[in-house]
Every structure is written in structure tokens, then in C-alpha cells.
Amino acid sequence: MKIEKIKLFFAFLACLGLFVFGQVAKAQDTQDQKMQKLNSEIEQYKNEISRLQTKANTLSNQIAQYDAQIKLTSLKIAQVEDKIAHLGVRIDQLESSLTVLTDAFSTRAKETYKMARTGEVFYLLVSAPDLNKAVTRFHYLQKIQEADRGLLIKLQEAQTGYQIEKESQEDLQKTLEEEKARLASQKTAKANLLKVTKNDERKYQELLTQARSELEAIQAIVAGKGQETSVGHIGEGERVASVIQGPSCNSSGSHLHFMVASNEATQNPFSYIKGGVGFENCSGSSCGSSDGDSFNPSGSWNWPINPTIKFNQGYGVTWGIRNTWLGRIYSFHNGIDINSPDATVRAVRPGTLFRGSYSGSGGCTLRYVHVKHDENNLDTYYLHVNY
Numbered sequence: 001m002k003i004e005k006i007k008l009f010f011a012f013l014a015c016l017g018l019f020v021f022g023q024v025a026k027a028q029d030t031q032d033q034k035m036q037k038l039n040s041e042i043e044q045y046k047n048e049i050s051r052l053q054t055k056a057n058t059l060s061n062q063i064a065q066y067d068a069q070i071k072l073t074s075l076k077i078a079q080v081e082d083k084i085a086h087l088g089v090r091i092d093q094l095e096s097s098l099t100v101l102t103d104a105f106s107t108r109a110k111e112t113y114k115m116a117r118t119g120e121v122f123y124l125l126v127s128a129p130d131l132n133k134a135v136t137r138f139h140y141l142q143k144i145q146e147a148d149r150g151l152l153i154k155l156q157e158a159q160t161g162y163q164i165e166k167e168s169q170e171d172l173q174k175t176l177e178e179e180k181a182r183l184a185s186q187k188t189a190k191a192n193l194l195k196v197t198k199n200d201e202r203k204y205q206e207l208l209t210q211a212r213s214e215l216e217a218i219q220a221i222v223a224g225k226g227q228e229t230s231v232g233h234i235g236e237g238e239r240v241a242s243v244i245q246g247p248s249c250n251s252s253g254s255h256l257h258f259m260v261a262s263n264e265a266t267q268n269p270f271s272y273i274k275g276g277v278g279f280e281n282c283s284g285s286s287c288g289s290s291d292g293d294s295f296n297p298s299g300s301w302n303w304p305i306n307p308t309i310k311f312n313q314g315y316g317v318t319w320g321i322r323n324t325w326l327g328r329i330y331s332f333h334n335g336i337d338i339n340s341p342d343a344t345v346r347a348v349r350p351g352t353l354f355r356g357s358y359s360g361s362g363g364c365t366l367r368y369v370h371v372k373h374d375e376n377n378l379d380t381y382y383l384h385v386n387y
Contacts, residue, residue, distance in 0.1 A: 034082055035079070035082070035083075038075060038078060038079045038082070039079075041075050042072060042075050042076065042079070045068050045071050045072040045075065046072065048068045049065060049068045049069060049072065052064055052065045052068060053065070057208065057325075057328050058201060058204070059193075059197060059199070059200075059201045059204035059205075060201070062193065062204070062325050062328075063190065063193070063194070066186060066189065066190035066193070067190075069186050070183065070186050070187060070190070073179055073182050073183040073186060074183060076179050077176065077179045077180060077183065080172055080175050080176045080179060081176065083172055084169060084172050084173065084176065087165060087168060087169050087172065088169070090165055091165050091166065091169065181290065181291050182291075184285065184291070185284065185285045185289075185291045185319070185323050186323060188285035188286060188289075189285065189323045189324045192285075192324070193324065193325060204325075207252070207325065208325070208328065208329065209362065210250055210251075210252065210362065211250075211326060211329040211330070212329055212361075212362075213250045213360055213361055213362025213363075213364075214250035214251070214362075214366070215329060215330050216360045216361060216362070217250055217358045217360050217362070217366045217383075218257065218259075218334060218335070218383065219334075220358055220360065221356065221358050221366075221368060221370075221381060221383070222259065222261050222264055222266060222334070222381065223264055224264065225358065226356040226357060226358040226368065226370075227356060227357050227358070228354040228355065228356035228370060229354065229355050229356070230352060230353070230354055231352075231353040231354065231355055232352070232353060233350070233351070233352055233353070234347045234350065234351060234352070234353040234371060235347070235350050236302070236347060236348065236349050236350045237302060237346050237347065238346060238347050239344055239345070239346055240345055240346060240347050240353055240369045240371065240382060240387070241345040241369045241382055241385035241386060241387040242343040242344055242345055242385060242386050242387075243255070243256050243305070243339065243340075243343040243345060243384065243385055244367075244384050244385060244386055245343060248384055249362070249364035249365055249366045249367070249384075250362055250364065250366050250384075251384045254339055254343075254384075255312055255337045255338065255339045255384060256304065256305060256337070256338050256339065256345060256382060256383070256384060256385065257335050257336075257337055257381075257382075257383035257384055258304050258335050258336050258337075258338060258380070258381070258382060258383075259334060259335035259380065259381040259383075260272055260335075260378060260379070260380055261378070261379045261380075261381065262376075262377055262378055262379070263377065266334040266335065268315045268316070269297075269315060269335065269336050270295075270296055270297045270298060270299070270314075270315065270336070271298060271299055272299035272300070272301045272348070273297040273299050273301050273302075273303055273348070274297055274298075274299055274300050274301060274302065274303075275296070275297040275298060277297075277303060277307045277308075277309055278307040278308040278309065279295055279307065279308060279309040279310070279311050280308060280309070280310050280311065281293075281295050281311050282310055282311060282312055283295075283311055283312055283313050283314055283318065283319055283320070284319045285319075285323075287310075291319060292311075292314075292319050293311075293313065293314030293315075293318050293319050294314060295311050295314070301348040301349060302346070302348060303338075303348070304338075304345055304346055304347075304348050304380075304382060305338060305339070305340040305342065305343075305344065305345055305346070306340055306342040306344065307340065308340065308341070309338050309339075309340060310338065310339040310340065311336070311337075311338055312337040312338065312339065313333055313336065313337040314333065314336055315333060315334070315335065315336055316332060316333060317331065317332060317333075318333045320333075321333065335381070335383075345369070345382050345385055347371050347380075348371075348380055349371070349373045349374070349375070349378070349380070350373070350374050351371045351372050351373040351374050352371065352372045352374075353369060353370075353371055354369065354370040354371070354372070355367075355369055355370075355387050356368050356369065356370055366383065366384070367383075367384075367385055367386065367387065368381055368382055368383040368384075368385060369381075369382045369385060369387055370382075
């Protein structure tokens, strides 16, 4: 009777394994087909974006790129959502398998313990009518022990697999939120461009020209090509200029472009300016949105303008470069763009003050001030100002 129970138990485990793995394989086939279709569409839109980027920089082309990017991101969201849904099914299956295997192992452990405790193993052997029967029973008792060990291994594998899948699900959920934020940014960037240009090609080209001229001027000023006049020594915190209110040369609105440089190489101003000031982050899709550039000052200098700081663009590869037409003009922002209700601009450190200007291809003269610091071989530049 014991031998028959063991055989039935082995058969049950085999059927259970076939059923679970059959369901997983069936779901995997369907998932693979969906993924193949989504991957094909994603590749199609990547190629379309690459093609558009080689075309003339027109408003219609830029809008077409936004549309392609929006569609691409939407497909990526669908892809991640499908993976999460499929992973949820697999996790449910693993949970069921884990429950069954845990129950089965618990039952077998109890039975094995009971047989050992009561001496039933010895009885099965000595009660055999002949040597062949005893050998057969000993063989099946060995199978019981092997099955117990195999069951324990399967249980441990199921627990490990379950944990890995749960961690994967958490990672995918994070990716999903990032893609949804990217989609919202792309839609906002498209809407903002249409709002600024009023869907007018001429206005779009004016924006591009203005950005190119500003980039030319900024690079020339840092390289020492501006026309400068020495004013004399200036102390830390002393007024050096005021931010021009409204549009000005190479600027569509009020802001201070603040740069830190060492031997004509710009550095991140946030490495020098101290934190703990009131600010409004407007460097992303909208003021206060979570997709903007990091506002993380960590230095000791006072700010060149008084709080509350309106933060329009950060240093490096910014949100504007990644998501708007600005990425067509430059790939790296070499300062920070900030503004304040108070237009006063102050020196962040003591040094020699220079008043300067640069007249470039844009046909206007960009005014700035430059402070050559007394220490550390550093220079700071303050652009779009009056003095």
C-alpha cells in the first residue's frame, strides 16, 4: 500500500509540473507575438525620427519629429505595460506553484518523519516475503528520499524565481512612470512651440537665428573675443549690473545667463553657488513640473541675483536640449539661466570688474559684465544685462 501511494505521489508531481509549464509556455508564445509586433513598430518610428533629423530644419519638420517621438514613446509605454501584465500572470503562476510545492513538501516531510519515528522503514524491509521484495521496497524508499530532496530543490528554485520576478516588476513599473513623464514632456514641448510660433514658419526661423546668435556670442565671450573695459576692483556682493527687462539682443525674455570659467573652460555654476535659497523650477515642461533640470547648488558663494530665483535652464544636457528645438542649435548649455523679481546683479566673489559687449552675426550687440576673481583662477560672466 505504501508503494502505491508513493507511485501516485510521483504521478501527481509530474502532472502538476506539466500543467504549470504548459500554461507558462502558452502565455509566453502570445507574449512573444505581441513583443515582436511592438518591436517592429518601435524600430519603424526610430527610423522615421532619424530620417526627419536629416531634413531641413523647418517648423513642419520639427512638428513631424514631435509627432514621431510621441508615437514612439506611446509604443514604448504599451510595451512596458504589456510586460508588466505578462509578468503579473507569471508571478500569479509562481505563487500558485509555490503554494502547491510548499504543501507537498510539508506533507512529504511529515510522512518521512513519521515513518522514521515509528520504525516503519525497517518494518517494510523485514516484512518482505523474500529478498527480491525487500530489494524492491528498499529501492522505492530510496526514491522517496530522492523525491523529498528534489521537492526541496524545486521549492527553493520557485522561491528564488518569485523574488526575481517581483523585483523585475518593480523595475518595469519605474520605467513605465519614466516613459509616461517623457510622453507628457514631449506633448507639452510641441504645444509650447506652436504657442510661441503661432504655427508660423517665419517666427520659428527667427527663434533659431536668435539661438544661433546667442550661442556664437557666448562662446566668443568665454574665449575672450568680446570688447571689454576694465572698471576696477569690485567686492563680493557689490552691484555690477541689472538684468534687462523683456526681450533684448539674442534673448526672447528677461533672464541672466550666468557662467563660471577656468582658463576659458566653463564649469557647472551649481558647484560654487550655495543652496538653501527659495526658487521656482521652470526648466522643464512647465514651472513646478517634475521633469525639469536638477536644481542642486552645493557651493558657498552667494547668488548673483536675489531670491526668489526663477530657474529657467540648467548646466549641461538640459531638458530643453533633449526635448525642444534648442537641441537643433546646441548640445550643451554652458551656464545657467535664472531670473528674479529684483533685477539687481551682484558679484559672487571679489575681483576685477570688466564691462563688455559682443557684436556677432545676429546684427545686435550683446552686453555683459565679467569678473576676474582674486582667487582660484576663476572668471564669472553675467550676460543680458545693462550697466
